[in-house]
Amino acid sequence: xxxxxxxxxxxxxxxxxxxxxxxxxxxxxxxxxxxxxxxxxxxxxxxxxxxxxxxxxxxxxxxxxxxxxxxxxxxxxxxxxxxxxxxxxxxxxxxxxxxxxxxxxxxxxxxxxxxxxxxxxxxxxxxxxxxxxxxxxxxxxxxxxxxxxxxxxxxxxxxxxxxxxxxxxxxxxxxxxxxxxxxxxxxxxxxxxxxxxxxxxxxxxxxxxxxxxxxxxxxxxxxxxxxxxxxxxxxxxxxxxxxxxxxxxxxxxxxxxxxxxxxxxxxxxxxxxxxxxxxxxxxxxxxxxxxxxxxxxxxxxxxxxxxxxxxxxxxxxxxxxxxxxxxxxxxxxxxxxxxxxxxxxxxxxxxxxxxxxxxxxxxxxxxxxxxxx
Ligand SMILES: *Cc1c(COP(=O)(O)O)cnc(C)c1O
Numbered sequence: 001x002x003x004x005x006x007x008x009x010x011x012x013x014x015x016x017x018x019x020x021x022x023x024x025x026x027x028x029x030x031x032x033x034x035x036x037x038x039x040x041x042x043x044x045x046x047x048x049x050x051x052x053x054x055x056x057x058x059x060x061x062x063x064x065x066x067x068x069x070x071x072x073x074x075x076x077x078x079x080x081x082x083x084x085x086x087x088x089x090x091x092x093x094x095x096x097x098x099x100x101x102x103x104x105x106x107x108x109x110x111x112x113x114x115x116x117x118x119x120x121x122x123x124x125x126x127x128x129x130x131x132x133x134x135x136x137x138x139x140x141x142x143x144x145x146x147x148x149x150x151x152x153x154x155x156x157x158x159x160x161x162x163x164x165x166x167x168x169x170x171x172x173x174x175x176x177x178x179x180x181x182x183x184x185x186x187x188x189x190x191x192x193x194x195x196x197x198x199x200x201x202x203x204x205x206x207x208x209x210x211x212x213x214x215x216x217x218x219x220x221x222x223x224x225x226x227x228x229x230x231x232x233x234x235x236x237x238x239x240x241x242x243x244x245x246x247x248x249x250x251x252x253x254x255x256x257x258x259x260x261x262x263x264x265x266x267x268x269x270x271x272x273x274x275x276x277x278x279x280x281x282x283x284x285x286x287x288x289x290x291x292x293x294x295x296x297x298x299x300x301x302x303x304x305x306x307x308x309x310x311x312x313x314x315x316x317x318x319x320x321x322x323x324x325x326x327x328x329x330x331x332x333x334x335x336x337x338x339x340x341x342x343x344x345x346x347x348x349x350x351x352x353x354x355x356x357x358x359x360x361x362x363x364x365x366x367x368x369x370x371x372x373x
């Protein structure tokens with residue numbers, strides 16, 4: 001690999017070139033049998049993925065958004081409910097909540113992990129809701145709507161603090177549906193269960209996406225719901241057959257990759273991803289924070305290095321959710337993080353030389369910025 005060549009933010013062509021032979025055989029099989037939707041290939045994948053996650057069931061669906069919507073509906077979320085989630089996520093998280101008929105209620109994030117902050121969930125439930133202790137019904141005081149579920153997003157490949165969230169959910173009889181669309185294979189050490197758990201196995205159900213750019217990418221759109229609950233899995237199977245177009249799935253090659261953080265983590269002008277002791281992240285994205293993300297992105301671009309921002313506008317500031325009437329400073333952590341983040345190149349074929357070059361350029365930028373101050 002040429003040490004001075006362009007480093008794309010994500011390279012989807014090389015992995016598929018490497019898998020060309022295998023994928024061609026699968027396509028051929030699908031053509032020969034006209035087995036384009038469902039069938040034994042999907043069933044094999046469902047069995048394998050359930051085992052990978054450590055759940056009893058996996059139900060393949062058309063996309064991650066479908067997976068989240070079906071999982072919410074199957075857990076009993078209804079029209080008029082309120083579902084708690086974070087403002088710093090891909091918009092599909094909130095769309096799936098709305099499409100299930102519910103209203104997203106954003107709660108701010110932890111400043112280090114960028115995931116849903118359990119203390120702030122508790123604060124919302126205790127200060128902004130009324131609780132009927134006899135029936136365990138939680139009602140949002142402002143809207144009068146029942147709060148029925150929590151959707152923690154395992155952002156960038158790191159799981160949210162599930163022990164704490166599950167405790168709160170149990171206390172208030174809320175369903176927890178994990179948005180694991182960025183976290184295939186991420187692990188969390190449950191202090192409660194005294195063992196490592198895999199993303200998708202802790203909530204009542206979980207949603208995965210196999211969109212090509214995710215850690216486990218399909219050759220098209222794909223998603224899945226995982227759960228231990230027989231009835232819930234059955235409901236999702238029904239839901240997916242009711243008009244939900246789903247493309248065919250096949251045995252997929254997953255990937256995850258780590259970027260050596262040591263070079264970067266010594267520099268105070270750059271905040272690197274924080275991994276608590278209870279977490280094994282799979283780095284769907286490698287996101288750093290800097291005071292001048294635009295300058296950093298321009299500098300990296302000039303050095304032929306691709307970047308991204310995930311996500312530049314928090315959901316409470318999106319036009320599509322203006323009807324929820326949030327103001328910009330309702331979620332100060334999510335808002336601050338959104339204007340400081342830069343996603344660096346991250347994909348399995350990224351070589352150590354390329355990683356070192358990215359780190360060098362990041363450091364060169366912050367050093368130049370310090371000098372010119
Ligand atoms: C990708 C993604 C989704 C949606 O998945 P699709 O397969 O694109 O529908 C939902 N939530 C998060 C956090 C995602 O990254």
